Amino acid sequence: MSQPLIDLQHISKKFDDTLVLDDLCLSVRENSFVTLLGPSGCGKTTTLRIIGGFESPDTGNVIFAGNDITKLPPNKRQLNTVFQKYALFPHMSIAENIAFGLKIKKKPKSYIDDKIRYALKLVNLDGFEHRSVDSLSGGQQQRIAIARAIVNEPKVLLLDEPLGALDLKLRQDMQYELIRLKNELGITFIYVTHDQEEALTMSDTIVVMNQGYIQQMGSPEQIYNEPENAFVADFIGESNIVDGLMIHDELVEICGAKFACVDKGFGTNQPVDVVIRPEDIDLVRPENGTLQGVVTHLIFKGVHYEMEVTTPDGFEWLVHSTDMAPVGEKVGIHVDPFDIQIMNKPASEDEEAVGVNE
C-alpha cells in the first residue's frame, strides 16, 4: 500500500466546552473517494475544515504528502473545497468566479480562458461564462463551485455536503456526475455527508463518525453488511437490532428461538447484539418459521412493502419484502445464517453513550 496522501494524527478539537473530535486518526490514500458519514454534530465537517485549514486542531497533526501542514493557512494548501452552500461570489460572473483562484496565482490570460472553457465543459455547462450567479439553479451553481475548485488542479478536493441543498432527482444525477468527475480528474475526493445512500453510492471508503469518534471505516459493502456496532448498523440503512445470547459458535438465541449463524469466537452463553437487515428476513408459513409473529403494520413503498411483524415477546421486526402479507396474518420468520450479523455489546459506558441521536 502506498504512503497515505493525508494523515490525520491524534486530532482533538473542542468548541467552548464541547469535545467535537477526540483523538481522531485517519489516513486517506491518494486517488481514493473517502466519505465521512455521520449524523449532524458528529465532527465530520470539523474534520474536513481541519483538513482545509479553516479550523486548527487543539492537539494532533495534519500530514499532507509527508509534510506537516497543521499550521499552514488555507490559501497555502494544495487542496480546494466545495462548500455546502456553494459560496459563489455573487458580484462576479461565472467566468470570473472560476478564474478567481487562477488570477490570484497570476496565471496568463490565455491559460485562464482555456481553463474556464475546460472546466465548464467538464461540468456540462459550456457557454455559461457571462451568466450571473443568481441566474443559475442550485444544481448549476453546485457545478460551478466544483469547476471553480478543480481549475486550480488540487491534489485533493474537499466536498462539504455539496448536494445537501438539492432535490432528490438532482442529487442522484449529481452523484453520477461526481463519480464521473472523480474518474476523469484522477484526484482524491474527501466527501462529507449525512446521507448514507450518497455515501454508499459514491465512496471507495466510508468513515462512519459519531460524537467525535470514528465508529467504523471500510468499503461500502463492509460497512453495510458487517456493521461493527449498533450505531453503524442503525445509521447505515435500516436494521433490526435485537438482544441475543451467543449459545456457542454458530448458534445464537434470539427472542427465545435458536438461529443458526456463521459467526464464531464470541464465547459461550455471551449476551450480544444481533443485526438483521429488514430485506434479509423471509416471511414464510408460521410452521416453517424459526419464530412466529403477527403482521401489525403494512406500508407500500414502491420498490417493496414495509411491514412490521410483532413476535410474542413484543419485539417489532421491520421487514422489507416484495411479497405482501396483510395486517393480522400469522407469519413465520426465517433468516439465512449468513444474513445474521453478531456484534459485541458495548463494553464501556463511553461506548454506550455512542447512541443514535437522530
Add this chain to the structure above:
Amino acid sequence: MKRYSLKQFFQDFYLALILIFLYIPILTMIVLSFNNTKSRTLWGGFTLKWYEQMLQDQAILNALNNTLLIAFVSALIATVIGTASAIGINSMKKLPRTVLMGINNIPILNSEIVTGISLMLCFIAFGISLGFKTVLIAHITFNIPYVILSVMPKLRQTSRYTYEAALDLGASPLQAFFKVVFPDILPGILSGFLMAFTMSLDDFIITHFTRGAGIDTLSTLIYSEVRRGIKPSMYALSAVIFVTVLVLLLITNFTPENNRTGSPQGNDAALVRKRNRSARIRKGVLGIASAAVIFIVGFSTYSRYSVSHSNELYVYNWGEYIDESVIEQFEEETGIHVVYDLFETNEEMYPVIEAGAVQYDAVCPSDYMIQKMAENGLLAEINFDNVPNIKNIDPQFLEMSREFDPENKYSVPYTWGTVGILYNTKLIKERNLPVPERWSDLWNPAYEKEILMQDSVRDAFMVALKSMGYSMNTENPDELELAKQKLIEQKPLVQAYVIDQVRDKMIGGEAAVGVIYSGEMLYIQEEVKNQNLDFSLEYVIPEEGTNLWIDSWVIPANARNKENAEKWIDFLCRPDIALKNFEYITYATPNRAAKELLEPELRNNQAIFPDTEKLEGCEVYRYLGDETDAVYNSLWKEVKSN
C-alpha cells in the same frame, strides 16, 4: 377602474395634511429666500440676490468649507472604523453581539446635548483645546454607530463561506476581504458613509459644544447670525442645506435598491452586462463626485492653512460685530494671523473664558459682564502704552465705563447704545394716542394692547424702575417690589413680551409702541425706506433716562498673545477702522475721530448719536452679584406668571 370613494378622499386628504404640516415651514423659508425684501410677511418680487450675497460672504464660505471638510473626513474615518467594527461584531457569538449592538445604539438614541456636553467635558478634562480637531473627533464619534448600523445587515446577509472560499482558492485574508467580502457589503458601506456624511452635515448641538476658536460650520454660523436678526442670505443658505440633505438622503435610500434590481431570472447575458455597466457608471459618478469634493475642500483648506502662523491672535466677538475686511486689513498690516470666533450671549461667553478651553486674546463683552469678569480675576490689565489710539475715544465713554471698570484699566469701549421707545407715527395719529416721551407713558391706559416690551429681566425692570425714578441697578428690595407691581399693573397694556421681533413687528405695523435697542434703528429706518411704508418709526430716549450699554474690548488673563491683542485693540481705535465698523454694525461708535468722518446726516441722527444732555439720566448695567440676580429673576417670574 376603481371608484374614487369618500374614504379614499379622506385618506388622501389626511396624507396631504400631514405633508403640508411637515413641509410648509421649509417651503416658507425657501420662498422667502427668493424674496426681494427683507420682510418676513411681504412679497417684494423674485430675486437671487440673497444667494449672491451668500456666495460672496467669506464667513459663509469658510463655514461651508469647514462643514464639508468635517463631514467628509469624519464620514470617511467613521466608515473605516465602523466597517472594521461591524466585521468584528458580526463574527462574535450571539450574546456579546447583541450586547454590543445595544451599546452601539445608545449614542444614536442618546440626546445630542448629552453627547455634546460630555464630549466637551472630556476634551477639557484631558487638556485638549477646543478647535477643528475636537469637532472632527466628535463627529467621527457620533458617526461610527450609524456606519455600524448600516454595514451590519449587509454583513449578516453575506455568507461566511464566500470569505473562506476565497481563502481556499489561494487568496490571502486581505485579498479575500477586498475581492470578495468588500464588494458584497459595499452598498452598506456606501450608505453608511452617506448617512454619516449627512449626519455630520446636519449636526449643530454637538458641534456647538465641541468647537473652538475660528471654527464655524454652517449650522453654528446660522445660529450665531440669529442673534443679530436673521439675514435673508441665511434663508438661502438653509435652503441650500435642505436641498443638499434631501439629495443625499435620496441617494442613500436608492443606491442599495438599485443593486438589487436585477431579477433572479435575469438569464440574459446582455442584462448582466448592462447591469454591470450601470454599476460601473454609478461607481464612476460617485468616484468623480467624491474626488471633486476632496479636491475642492483640500485645496481651499490648503490655501487657508498653508501659511504657517507663529504669530497669532485669538479673537472672540459677537456675531456680525465687525466688518470682515477689517480683519484682513489687520492681518496684512501686522502680519498677525487672526483666528476669529463668535459668541451669541455674554452668558455663553463667560464659561468659555472661565474654563480656558480656548485661550482667547481679545474678547468683546458688555458692561456688566466686564465687571463680573474683572471681579473674578479673568481679565488682564491693558498696557495703554501699546494703545495710543485710545485718544480717539470720547472721554465721556471712558468716564461712563468707570461704572463697571472703575479704574479704566481693563476695557476699551467699542460700541454703545441706548434703550428707548419706538413708535409708529401713523398709528399714533390714527388711534389718537399720545406721543410717548417718558417711560411712565407706557402705563397710559390708552396704549392698551399696543405695547411691545423686551422679554428680558433687566430691561423690563429697567423700564419700571426708571419710570419711578429709581436706579436700574438698585438692590433695594422695596424698590424692586414696587417695580414688580408696576410691571404686573402694565400687563394688560402689553401686546407681547418679545426680543428680536420688536423690530419686525414694528416694521410690520403690528403695534404702536415698543421698547427697543437703538442699535436697530439704522436698519429699521432703511427698511421703512426700502419697503416704501406709508408710516415712519421714531425713536425717543425717555426723559427719566435709560440704560446706556457699552460693549468693550478686554484681554483675558490667560491670553497667550497679549501684545497682539493690544495691537488689535489699538487698530480698532483707528478712526478709519472704527468708521468701517460703524458702517457695517450700525451701532453707535464711541470713537470721536470716526464720528467726525461721518456724513452730517448720520452724525446728527438722534436715534444713534443722541445729544449729550439726553444721556444725563442714563446708567450702565452693573453686575449685581448672583444673589441679587436671583432676586430679579424670581420677581420677573412672578410678573410673567401673574
